[in-house]
Amino acid sequence: MEIVTEKGKECIVVSVKGKIDAVTSPDFEKGLADLIEKGEMILLLNFTSLEYISSAGLRSILAIAKTLKAKNGKMLFAGLRGPVKEVFKISGFESLFKIFETTEEALKSL
Amino acid sequence: MQLLSQKKWPARLESLYESLDSVSSCARALGFNAERIGELELVMEEVLVNIFKYAYGGKEPGEVTISCSEDGGNLVMDVVDSGVPFDPLTASDPDITAGVDERPVGGLGIYLIKKLMDKVKYRREEGRNRLTLVLFKSGKTSPLS
Incomplete structure (x- = not known):
């Protein structure tokens, strides 16, 4: 798994590549928690290059979403595809978060 | 039913990728x-x-045996551990309509298993947990296909 962050005007774009599974999810969660610690309030998760997510990754996302909500921040998602999209659907995450086709659309919504 | 492979792994996270590779190779074959x-x-x-985390209660890591078989073109996997009795099929389904605040962190893994496998069966026998999972080749029942 690789995480690339890019600071935008209104949010920080976090692009995740590879797999978020039981092995990599602690690093993923730590990466996001560090951004919140630094004061980031709006996280845009770009999952265009994410191939796989398991419940360990969903767990991290939910934990981060709870932290952000408590601070009045939020998390948006863009570029979900294939299995990642379906896992979001099955687990009900689709209705839990704002999900956009592309990061451009997500940025426009802010 | 024809046995394709049977392998034993230490029940810890370090075994994950190798054991998954082994199962995928069977499906690919x-x-x-x-x-x-x-x-x-x-x-x-x-x-x-689930087995790595909970079966052996954090004590000396035990083992997990995975057998892959073919049955009429479908893939049958038997996962056996000697840990504490645990039937994942009795776990209640999470409320997938709950909001961020109400949702407990966790509980989705077993739900995904139930949703994605064509058949799942649990037995406790001779002090072991045996979970049998069947994946149909056609995948007609799968929400991911």
Whole structure:
């Protein structure tokens, strides 16, 4: 798994590549928690290059979403595809978060 | 039913990738497509991580045995551990309509197993947990296909 962050005007774009599974999810969660610690309030998760997510990754996302909500921040998602999209659907995450086709659309919504 | 492979792994996270590779190779040998293999890997991660985390209660790590068989073109996996009795099928389904605040962190792994596998059966026998998972080649019942 690789995480690339890019600071935008209104949010920080976090692009995740590879797999978020039981092995990599602690690093993923730590990466996001560090951004919140630094004061980031709006996280845009770009999952265009994410191939796989398991419940360990969903767990991290939910934990981060709870932290952000408590601070009045939020998390948006863009570029979900294939299995990642379906896992979001099955687990009900689709209705839990704002999900956009592309990061451009997500940025426009802010 | 024909046994394709049977392997034993230490029940810890370090075994995850190797054990998943082994299961995927069986599915690939039977001609399963990439989508179905992806679903299989996801389900097997959920099954195995549960065993790694909870079966042996943090004591000396035990083992998990995975057998892959072919039955009429379908893939049958038997996952056996000697840990504490645990029937994942009795776990209640999470409320997938709850909001961020109400949702407990966790509980989705077993739900994914139930949703993605065509058949799942649990037995406790001779002090062991035996979970049998069946994946149909056609994947007609799968929400991921």
